[in-house]
Amino acid sequence: MEEDRKDSVIAHREDAGVQVRAVQNVAFADANQKQQPSLLTRRMFTLYGCLLVATFNSCINGYDGSLMGSINSYEQYRAYFGFPLSGGTPSTGIVYAIYTIGNLVGSFAAGPATDTFGRRWGMFSGALIIIIGTIVQATCTNLGGFMGGRFVLGFGVAITASAGPAYVSEMAHPTFRGTMTAVYNTFWFIGGIPGTFVPYGTSTIIGSNSWRIPVWVQMTFSGVVLVFCLLLPETPRWLMANDRHEEALNVMAKYHGEGDRNSPIVQLEYREMLEDISVTGSDKRWWDYRELFNSPEVRYRTMLVLAIGFFGQWSGNGPVSYYYPQMLAGAGITSNQTQLLLQGFQNVVSFIGAIFGAIMCDRWGRRPQFLVSTGIVIVIFAIITALNATNIAFVDGVQTAKNGSQAKAEIAIIFIFGFVFAAGYTPLQGLYPVECLRYESRAKGMGFYNFWVNIAGFYNTFVTGIAFTGAGWKYYFLFIFWDCLEFAFIYFFFVETKNRTLEELTEIFRGRNRVKRSIHKTEVVVQGAAGVTEVLREKEPVA
Numbered sequence: 001m002e003e004d005r006k007d008s009v010i011a012h013r014e015d016a017g018v019q020v021r022a023v024q025n026v027a028f029a030d031a032n033q034k035q036q037p038s039l040l041t042r043r044m045f046t047l048y049g050c051l052l053v054a055t056f057n058s059c060i061n062g063y064d065g066s067l068m069g070s071i072n073s074y075e076q077y078r079a080y081f082g083f084p085l086s087g088g089t090p091s092t093g094i095v096y097a098i099y100t101i102g103n104l105v106g107s108f109a110a111g112p113a114t115d116t117f118g119r120r121w122g123m124f125s126g127a128l129i130i131i132i133g134t135i136v137q138a139t140c141t142n143l144g145g146f147m148g149g150r151f152v153l154g155f156g157v158a159i160t161a162s163a164g165p166a167y168v169s170e171m172a173h174p175t176f177r178g179t180m181t182a183v184y185n186t187f188w189f190i191g192g193i194p195g196t197f198v199p200y201g202t203s204t205i206i207g208s209n210s211w212r213i214p215v216w217v218q219m220t221f222s223g224v225v226l227v228f229c230l231l232l233p234e235t236p237r238w239l240m241a242n243d244r245h246e247e248a249l250n251v252m253a254k255y256h257g258e259g260d261r262n263s264p265i266v267q268l269e270y271r272e273m274l275e276d277i278s279v280t281g282s283d284k285r286w287w288d289y290r291e292l293f294n295s296p297e298v299r300y301r302t303m304l305v306l307a308i309g310f311f312g313q314w315s316g317n318g319p320v321s322y323y324y325p326q327m328l329a330g331a332g333i334t335s336n337q338t339q340l341l342l343q344g345f346q347n348v349v350s351f352i353g354a355i356f357g358a359i360m361c362d363r364w365g366r367r368p369q370f371l372v373s374t375g376i377v378i379v380i381f382a383i384i385t386a387l388n389a390t391n392i393a394f395v396d397g398v399q400t401a402k403n404g405s406q407a408k409a410e411i412a413i414i415f416i417f418g419f420v421f422a423a424g425y426t427p428l429q430g431l432y433p434v435e436c437l438r439y440e441s442r443a444k445g446m447g448f449y450n451f452w453v454n455i456a457g458f459y460n461t462f463v464t465g466i467a468f469t470g471a472g473w474k475y476y477f478l479f480i481f482w483d484c485l486e487f488a489f490i491y492f493f494f495v496e497t498k499n500r501t502l503e504e505l506t507e508i509f510r511g512r513n514r515v516k517r518s519i520h521k522t523e524v525v526v527q528g529a530a531g532v533t534e535v536l537r538e539k540e541p542v543a
Contacts, residue, residue, distance in 0.1 A: 029524060046254075309449050357426065389473050
């Protein structure tokens with residue numbers, strides 16, 4: 001009877017123009033309804049400019065990732081440093097590895113650099129180190145100098161990879177935080193695309209300028225960050241943590257409240273920051289990493305950060321294209337320039353997928369986005385395994401694709417894989433870890449995340465080739481099994497973080513049944529600018 005009465009009340013109110021909604025957080029829904037923020041105001045466009053500068057930090061990593069894969073195929077590059085003109089050697093592997101080692105070492109400096117002086121100075125110091133590393137690389141005359149430059153570059157990238165997403169997530173408007181922060185990691189491809197096409201354009205230049213010019217271009221994105229980052233406002237959360245409340249309120253008013261310090265969203269954020277952010281937290285002690293591990297709440301948060309670090313690297317996004325050269329040869333594509341061009345188009349397709357995923361992440365939710373993309377990846381891996389099992393053969397001791405049509409089909413499926421993985425994982429790799437971390441541990445936690453991402457990437461770089469040499473296409477079965485484990489882990493342990501402020505996520509992580517609480521919704525009555533006027537009932541969660 002009670003349920004019937006409530007349903008009749010709901011129907012009556014909807015007929016009267018009053019909406020009934022299911023919301024994740026009542027206070028946040030109320031503030032949004034009262035303020036009704038717009039994406040198309042002058043102050044919002046100013047905020048976009050601030051976030052864009054910080055987002056260029058993601059381009060730096062993308063450019064280097066594509067650059068080295070491209071120039072490593074140059075005869076000019078290989079001849080200059082005395083590498084064999086075809087095939088990999090321990091020396092070429094070390095050139096890749098030294099960047100990762102620099103990144104690993106830099107991960108320990110990332111948290112202190114970003115916490116002590118602020119997110120802006122973290123970006124500035126990282127960008128400056130990257131420019132120094134680029135200059136060393138581009139002017140070197142021997143392999144030792146080139147590798148030294150790559151170590152310095154990796155060290156700087158580790159700092160920007162922590163400061164950049166921390167800045168974006170903390171400055172983003174809370175109503176649109178999901179998409180604004182998810183866009184951060186999609187800019188990997190804004191760096192990755194020119195990282196392929198610039199070497200494509202210089203590949204025909206005679207001499208060392210063929211690879212030096214693309215290396216010099218590496219300074220572009222870090223140069224933008226270096227010049228503009230200190231002109232940005234500091235994040236309100238860093239200001240609050242350093243007892244600069246008036247400055248924090250002014251920043252929130254300007255960028256989240258259309259200039260009004262008393263706007264509902266600004267006041268909600270301010271109250272929550274007062275309650276949740278400590279002025280004596282571990283972010284004030286450069287050596288103190290205890291707040292990543294010292295309670296069940298933060299251990300759960302750290303577990304999710306670690307999980308997304310490994311899942312983003314070990315879902316098969318690298319090994320999926322292991323037989324790509326054989327497929328290209330089988331399809332009659334042997335020109336190095338054409339292969340570079342295809343690599344560039346792969347980045348374009350993946351970028352489109354990443355932007356699509358970033359735009360949709362607040363509509364879908366983090367859990368469905370992870371689950372659906374992982375499920376599709378499992379199916380794609382099964383198809384690729386079958387294609388390789390029936391098409392890869394040894395001819396005169398060399399692995400070759402037997403059927404050209406089948407090879408073309410696999411190339412197309414690799415493009416589809418790139419779109420699906422980028423739509424599901426790329427936006428969330430920059431968004432989900434910063435959402436899971438408390439303010440006090442966010443910068444150090446992102447350094448910790450970056451450390452393990454590089455460990456996982458190190459495995460991909462040095463173990464994948466050995467494993468495929470020993471097991472052949474059967475190695476794909478390991479990834480099918482692993483992705484099934486990922487799917488189960490995401491379903492049972494990943495919490496939903498959409499439609500809440502960063503501070504409101506604390507209520508999810510405290511206590512038990514975290515996943516159930518994160519997908520729980522409350523039905524409320526919403527009446528125009530009056531906001532939430534009544535809480536009706538709890539809605540049963542749906543995973």
